[in-house]
Amino acid sequence: xxxxxxxxxxxxxxxxxxxxxxxxxxxxxxxxxxxxxxxxxxxxxxxxxxxxxxxxxxxxxxxxxxxxxxxxxxxxxxxxxxxxxxxxxxxxxxxxxxxxxxxxxxxxxxxxxxxxxxxxxxxxxxxxxxxxxxxxxxxxxxxxxxxxxxxxxxxxxxxxxxxxxxxxxxxxxxxxxxxxxxxxxxxxxxxxxxxxxxxxxxxxxxxxxxxxxxxxxxxxxxxxxxxxxxxxxxxxxxxxxxxxxxxxxxxxxxxxxxxxxxxxxxxxxxxxxxxxxxxxxxxxxxxxxxxxxxxxxxxxxxxxxxxxxxxxxxxxxxxxxxxxxxxxxxxxxxxxxxxxxxxxxxxxxxxxxxxxxxxxxxxxxxxxxxxxxxxxxxxxxxxxxxxxxxxxxxxxxxxxxxxxxxxxxxxxxxxxxxxxxxxxxxxxxxxxxxxxxxxxxxxxxxxxxxxxxxxxxxxxxxxxxxxxxxxxxxxxxxxxxxxxxxxxxxxxxxxxxxxxxxxxxxxxxxxxxxxxxxxxxxxxxxxxxxxxxxxxxxxxxxxxxxxxxxxxxxxxxxxxxxxxxxxxxxxxxxxxxxxxxxxxxxxxxxxxxxxxxxxxxxxxxxxxxxxxxxxxxxxxxxxxxxxxxxxxxxxxxxxxxxxxxxxxxxxxxxxxxxxxxxxxxxxxxxxxxxxxxxxxxxxxxxxxxxxxxxxxxxxxxxxxxxxxxxxxxxxxxxxxxxxxxxxxxxxxxxxxxxxxxxxxxxxxxxxxxxxxxxxxxxxxxxxxxxxxxx
Amino acid sequence: xxxxxxxxxxxxxxxxxxxxxxxxxxxxxxxxxxxxxxxxxxxxxxxxxxxxxxxxxxxxxxxxxxxxxxxxxxxxxxxxxxxxxxxxxxxxxxxxxxxxxxxxxxxxxxxxxxxxxxxxxxxxxxxxxxxxxxxxxxxxxxxxxxxxxxxxxxxxxxxxxxxxxxxxxxxxxxxxxxxxxxxxxxxxxxxxxxxxxxxxxxxxxxxx
Numbered sequence: 001x002x003x004x005x006x007x008x009x010x011x012x013x014x015x016x017x018x019x020x021x022x023x024x025x026x027x028x029x030x031x032x033x034x035x036x037x038x039x040x041x042x043x044x045x046x047x048x049x050x051x052x053x054x055x056x057x058x059x060x061x062x063x064x065x066x067x068x069x070x071x072x073x074x075x076x077x078x079x080x081x082x083x084x085x086x087x088x089x090x091x092x093x094x095x096x097x098x099x100x101x102x103x104x105x106x107x108x109x110x111x112x113x114x115x116x117x118x119x120x121x122x123x124x125x126x127x128x129x130x131x132x133x134x135x136x137x138x139x140x141x142x143x144x145x146x147x148x149x150x151x152x153x154x155x156x157x158x159x160x161x162x163x164x165x166x167x168x169x170x171x172x173x174x175x176x177x178x179x180x181x182x183x184x185x186x187x188x189x190x191x192x193x194x195x196x197x198x199x200x201x202x203x204x205x206x207x208x209x210x211x212x213x214x215x216x217x218x219x220x221x222x223x224x225x226x227x228x229x230x231x232x233x234x235x236x237x238x239x240x241x242x243x244x245x246x247x248x249x250x251x252x253x254x255x256x257x258x259x260x261x262x263x264x265x266x267x268x269x270x271x272x273x274x275x276x277x278x279x280x281x282x283x284x285x286x287x288x289x290x291x292x293x294x295x296x297x298x299x300x301x302x303x304x305x306x307x308x309x310x311x312x313x314x315x316x317x318x319x320x321x322x323x324x325x326x327x328x329x330x331x332x333x334x335x336x337x338x339x340x341x342x343x344x345x346x347x348x349x350x351x352x353x354x355x356x357x358x359x360x361x362x363x364x365x366x367x368x369x370x371x372x373x374x375x376x377x378x379x380x381x382x383x384x385x386x387x388x389x390x391x392x393x394x395x396x397x398x399x400x401x402x403x404x405x406x407x408x409x410x411x412x413x414x415x416x417x418x419x420x421x422x423x424x425x426x427x428x429x430x431x432x433x434x435x436x437x438x439x440x441x442x443x444x445x446x447x448x449x450x451x452x453x454x455x456x457x458x459x460x461x462x463x464x465x466x467x468x469x470x471x472x473x474x475x476x477x478x479x480x481x482x483x484x485x486x487x488x489x490x491x492x493x494x495x496x497x498x499x500x501x502x503x504x505x506x507x508x509x510x511x512x513x514x515x516x517x518x519x520x521x522x523x524x525x526x527x528x529x530x531x532x533x534x535x536x537x538x539x540x541x542x543x544x545x546x547x548x549x550x551x552x553x554x555x556x557x558x559x560x561x562x563x564x565x566x567x568x569x570x571x572x573x574x575x576x577x578x579x580x581x582x583x584x585x586x587x588x589x590x591x592x593x594x595x596x597x598x599x600x601x602x603x604x605x606x607x608x609x610x611x612x613x614x615x616x617x618x619x620x621x622x623x624x625x626x627x628x629x630x631x632x633x634x635x636x637x638x639x640x641x642x643x644x645x646x647x648x649x650x651x652x653x654x655x656x657x658x659x660x661x662x663x664x665x666x667x668x669x670x671x672x673x674x675x676x677x678x679x680x681x682x683x684x685x686x687x688x689x690x691x692x693x694x695x696x697x698x699x700x701x702x703x704x705x706x707x708x709x710x711x712x713x714x715x716x717x718x719x720x721x722x723x724x725x726x727x728x729x730x731x732x733x734x735x736x737x738x739x740x741x742x743x744x745x746x747x748x749x750x751x752x753x754x755x756x757x758x759x760x761x762x763x764x765x766x767x768x769x770x771x772x773x774x
Numbered sequence: 775x776x777x778x779x780x781x782x783x784x785x786x787x788x789x790x791x792x793x794x795x796x797x798x799x800x801x802x803x804x805x806x807x808x809x810x811x812x813x814x815x816x817x818x819x820x821x822x823x824x825x826x827x828x829x830x831x832x833x834x835x836x837x838x839x840x841x842x843x844x845x846x847x848x849x850x851x852x853x854x855x856x857x858x859x860x861x862x863x864x865x866x867x868x869x870x871x872x873x874x875x876x877x878x879x880x881x882x883x884x885x886x887x888x889x890x891x892x893x894x895x896x897x898x899x900x901x902x903x904x905x906x907x908x909x910x911x912x913x914x915x916x917x918x919x920x921x922x923x924x925x926x927x928x929x930x931x932x933x934x935x936x937x938x939x940x941x942x943x944x945x946x947x948x949x950x951x952x953x954x955x956x957x958x959x960x961x962x963x964x965x966x967x968x969x970x971x972x973x974x975x976x977x978x979x980x981x982x
Contacts, residue, residue, distance in 0.1 A: 520860065532843040532858020535956040541843065 163218075170221055306349055309366040309412075313347065317418060328368070330422045332429070336506035339429040345370045345418065368414045374421040376472035380430055382494035382554070384562050387463040424470060430502050430550070431468040437551040447551070454551070458559040459639055466498075466554070497557055497593065501550050557593050560622050563639055564596050567620055570644050571600065580604065580757035581611075581655050583648065596620045600648070602655045604759040610666060611659035611759060614651050646709075650687025653709040657690040659759045660705050664694040667766045672702065684708045694766075695742075701769040702742055705762075713758065716745040717769065787898055787905040794896050794910065795885060797934040803889035809897065810839045811909075812881030813967050816865070816872040833872060834964050835865060838956070846960045854957040877902060880967045882909045891915045892930060899970050907970045910935070911959070918953045 140153035157165065241248045310326070313319065319328045331343025346369040431452065438447035438454050447456040453467040521529045527544050530536075536544075548556075568585070575583045584601040591597070602614040615630040625637040625644060637643045654676060664671050672695050677688035689708030696702065702718035721727060721743035733739075748765065755761030799805075818830035836846045845861040848854035855861075865872065884897025893913040899906050912931060917923035 528843075529858070532845070532860075533856055535841040535844045535846075535856050537840050538842065 166225060167221075170225060306365040309364060310347065312412070313366060313368075313414065316415060319347065328418075330370070330374075330418055331425060332422075332506060335503075336509040337429060338509065339425070339432065341425060341428065342371070343374075343422075343425055345421065364412055364414065366414060368417055370417060370421040374424045376424065376470060377420050378424040378427040378468060378470035380427050380495050380498055381465075381467045381469050382491045382498070382558065383465055383489040384458075384491065384558060385463050385465065385489060387457070387461050426499065426502065427468055427470070430498050431466075433502065433505075433549075434466060434498075434551045434554070437549040441549060441551065456551075456555055458555055458562065462562065464555060464558050491558070491561065493561065494554060494558055498550070498554055501553055505550065556622050559639075560594050560596070560620070563622070563625070564620050566639075566641055567598065567618065567625065567644060570641055571598070571648070574645065574648055578652065581652055581659075583652070594622050602648075602652055604655070604659055604757050606756070607659065607663070607759045610662045611655065613658040613662070614655040616651065646686040649709040653687065653707045653713075654690050656707045656713060656758050657692050657705060660692050660694065660703075660762055663759060663762055663766065664692075667763065667770070668697045669694040669703075669766060669770075670697070678706065681706060681708070682711055684710045686710055696766070696769050698771065700740070700742070700771075703762075703765060703769070704745065713750060715748045715750050715762075715765070717748055717765070718742040718745050787908060790908055791884065791896055791898055794908075794934065795887075798887050798889070798894055798896070801889060801934055803887035803892075803894060806886045806888045808839075808883065809886045809895045810837075810881060810883045811897070811963055812837050812879065813964060815875040815878035817875055819871050819873050832875075834967075835862070836960050836963065838960065838963075841956055844956070846957065848957070848960060848964060854960060856957060880906075880971060882963075884909075899967070901971065906973070909963070909966060913959075919951060920954050920958075921951055 140156060143152045143154045145151050238248070242250050310319075313328075317328045317330065318334070319326055321327075326347040328345045328347060329343055330345055331337065331339065331341060333339075333343070348367050348369055350365050350367045431454075434454055435449045438449050438456070441447075443456075445457045447454055449455075452470070453465055455463055455465045458464050517524075517526070517529065525544060528541075531541055531544065568587075571583060571585045575585070581602050581604045584603065586599040586601070588597045588599075597620065598618045600616040600618060601612070602616075604611050613630065617628040619626040619628070623639055625639070627635040627637060627647065629635070635647070637647060657674070657676075661671055661674055663669075672693040674692045676690045678691040680691075681689060686709045689706055689711060691704070691706040693702060693704040700720045704716045704718065705713060706715075707713040719742065720740055722739035724743050727743060750761065753761040753764065755764050813834050813836045816833045816835065818833070831849055831852075834848050836848070838844070838846070843858055845857050845859050846854060847857065847861060857864075880899065880901045882897035882899045884895060887894040887896070891914055893911075893915060895909075895911040895913075897909045897911075899909050912927060914923050914927055914930075917926075
């Protein structure tokens with residue numbers, strides 16, 4: 001197998017190839033190492049191969065090669081002939097892996113034109129030679145190709161460089177005997193160098209078999225290298241063939257079983273111990289990590305991170321960073337408030353923690369500093385009292401420290417602090433708005449604003465006081481706050497409504513009717529903006545504007561509450577005072593802030609189904625009560641308590657007479673006359689008296705009732721004439737039939753009558769006067 | 775729906791006004807405050823006129839206390855614009871295009887009477903310090919179409935104006951059946967003011 005290095009002008013060719021060549025002597029094929037035989041660089045190849053010397057710039061030349069090219073050795077191109085072993089031998093032509101001198105000899109696989117051995121043999125015997133073209137691939141390796149196509153070639157190594165490379169590969173520790181001999185011979189010959197040439201010539205003449213003596217000191221080295229190279233190349237070839245697995249494969253050699261070790265149990269034990277140790281190591285590492293994290297957590301719980309606490313704070317409140325400080329906003333400005341208070345609080349790090357001592361339970365690394373005027377707690381107290389006779393009492397506001405609303409469990413202390421401060425701010429805003437309106441709005445009775453109290457008079461003799469009770473947390477003021485004022489007159493409903501109203505006002509500034517609005521237009525309701533271009537007149541404009549302020553609204557609400565409670569008290573007092581007839585009140589559940597309603601029924605006990613003619617619907621407004629009667633009359637009463645009472649009393653007296661009327665229907669008595677407002681008899685101071693006269697079924701008797709709210713009831717019975725003894729006999733009436741007519745009246749001692757109530761008594765009377773039908 | 779007219783003054787302006795108001799009060803009208811209608815004149819600036827040198831148009835900017843948040847701008851026979859009070863500020867900005875005619879501000883002030891559905895405004899027309907005439911405006915609230923209630927208005931006017939009752943105003947000329955609006959009122963006022971402006975001195979004889 002030819003592995004060759006072509007001859008270059010600088011060094012002798014190294015031919016480490018196995019050479020199968022035609023022995024000129026006998027025409028057979030000899031496979032022998034070429035280098036052993038020849039010293040020249042001749043090998044016969046039968047292949048299309050490119051042999052190159054790597055001379056710079058030398059173009060490849062095609063030339064035909066006669067079969068036997070032993071004789072034909074060209075300095076520049078070497079024509080080789082080779083049998084066609086490629087088919088037979090399992091070894092491929094391969095590339096010389098040792099790039100000695102940088103010359104690559106890319107040997108191509110034979111293409112078409114490979115002669116068969118038979119043909120080869122035939123050619124050997126003198127048949128016409130087949131021309132084989134050989135082309136060298138390149139003389140030198142191309143380093144780079146320029147943009148215009150010019151090629152730059154790698155400079156071949158100089159002789160000394162090459163030599164140095166070769167010397168590096170030499171393993172001087174391993175030497176062969178022949179090498180030493182050769183080396184010795186080489187040394188010996190070195191001195192005979194000039195004469196070596198002749199001896200070499202002599203040797204040449206001696207024949208092929210004799211090994212050429214070393215002509216230079218490195219000869220042995222060279223030989224060893226060459227042999228090593230050859231071996232390596234063969235090995236490489238074999239390996240590459242094997243890798244391909246197409247032509248050759250490696251089979252594992254079956255090995256004998258290993259001799260058993262002396263102590264298998266010991267080995268197993270050792271191995272088990274080792275594996276267990278490994279597992280234990282992993283577990284221990286994990287346990288260590290866990291304990292470390294647990295202790296870390298415990299530490300962290302106690303010393304909570306400032307940043308995590310800050311994050312919690314940010315979830316509830318708006319914060320911003322100004323320089324070094326962290327400021328927050330607890331005002332309602334973002335919700336639509338126009339109150340000028342800044343409402344900023346500062347977040348500070350709590351560094352007064354003594355790490356040596358035990359960390360307190362409620363330790364927090366974060367602290368908030370609220371403005372000093374928002375400290376403590378506040379609420380708006382709305383109360384209605386009888387007017388204080390002394391105006392000097394004003395201003396002595398009865399503060400009492402209302403207990404702080406319980407904070408949600410688990411909420412940090414800064415949350416409660418900030419919420420309390422926000423509440424104080426809102427109360428301040430409410431009070432500021434109320435006092436501003438109290439001063440600006442003109443009302444019939446002016447409102448008084450003194451210190452932290454606004455006093456107005458919704459009704460005569462009545463005083464509505466709205467005060468801002470702000471108690472700070474100082475120890476000093478707590479002493480005073482212990483004296484408790486009666487909190488019963490504090491109207492919680494109104495306080496709550498005030499909060500609602502101010503929030504309503506906030507929402508209005510942000511409502512969709514206000515925003516968005518054109519940049520040039522003033523702020524306000526959308527329809528107000530249109531009132532100019534649409535030429536609204538004053539009525540239309542007034543209807544748009546809600547002219548009521550907070551104070552007016554709350555006063556109206558207070559009035560209504562007061563009126564409602566007083567109406568209820570009036571009805572209840574009447575109900576408890578007067579048993580006959582009974583008064584019942586059914587209050588409706590659904591009320592307005594300015595209107596409530598109650599249905600009042602006046603009945604007699606036991607006769608509810610018969611006597612139900614008096615049913616009143618009272619609509620209690622802000623300043624007056626509207627009464628709708630069952631018979632359709634609508635009466636408007638003022639806020640005066642007495643009016644309602646008088647009215648109810650008059651209705652009660654009317655009820656009695658109505659009851660008699662109904663009773664008469666049931667009993668079969670005839671109603672002779674009935675009048676709700678009778679004009680006879682003593683004048684009543686409350687309302688009017690009513691009267692009814694009923695006659696018995698057979699006409700014998702008649703009962704006449706007159707009932708007045710003040711004068712009470714008066715019942716007279718008319719007897720037939722023949723029952724009255726004291727009637728003077730008269731000659732005019734001759735017929736006895738006239739004695740059956742009803743005669744004089746006699747009063748009944750009503751209070752001596754048996755019976756639970758008026759109607760019952762009346763029933764008894766009627767039944768007593770009716771003849772029993774047996 | 776309203777109309778107004780100048781009133782002849784045999785006596786001084788003030789006396790005539792007093793006479794009218796007394797008549798109204800006797801009729802049963804109730805006083806409801808005061809009113810004011812004023813008018814300023816602008817003409818288009820010379821710089822915006824074309825090369826032909828056409829005469830600049832006159833624009834009147836008027837306010838009426840009946841529509842307190844509005845401002846009216848109208849040309850002689852042209853459109854009437856109803857805007858909000860920012861229009862006055864706009865006029866200041868448009869100084870380059872509209873220049874105020876000097877001594878042109880004319881206004882009428884007086885009392886406002888309500889007589890059931892009728893709204894009567896009797897005012898003194900003044901130009902600067904001097905009183906130039908009287909304006910009477912009668913408005914019948916329920917009706918919005920001029921032609922329907924003109925006869926009623928006429929009858930009402932006769933009841934307290936007596937002989938000075940005028941004829942139908944020109945604004946109703948061709949638009950009898952169109953809905954009346956505040957712009958029509960302002961057009962009538964503008965015509966009245968123009969007429970009064972043309973009379974240089976207080977007239978003796980009756981006009982309309």
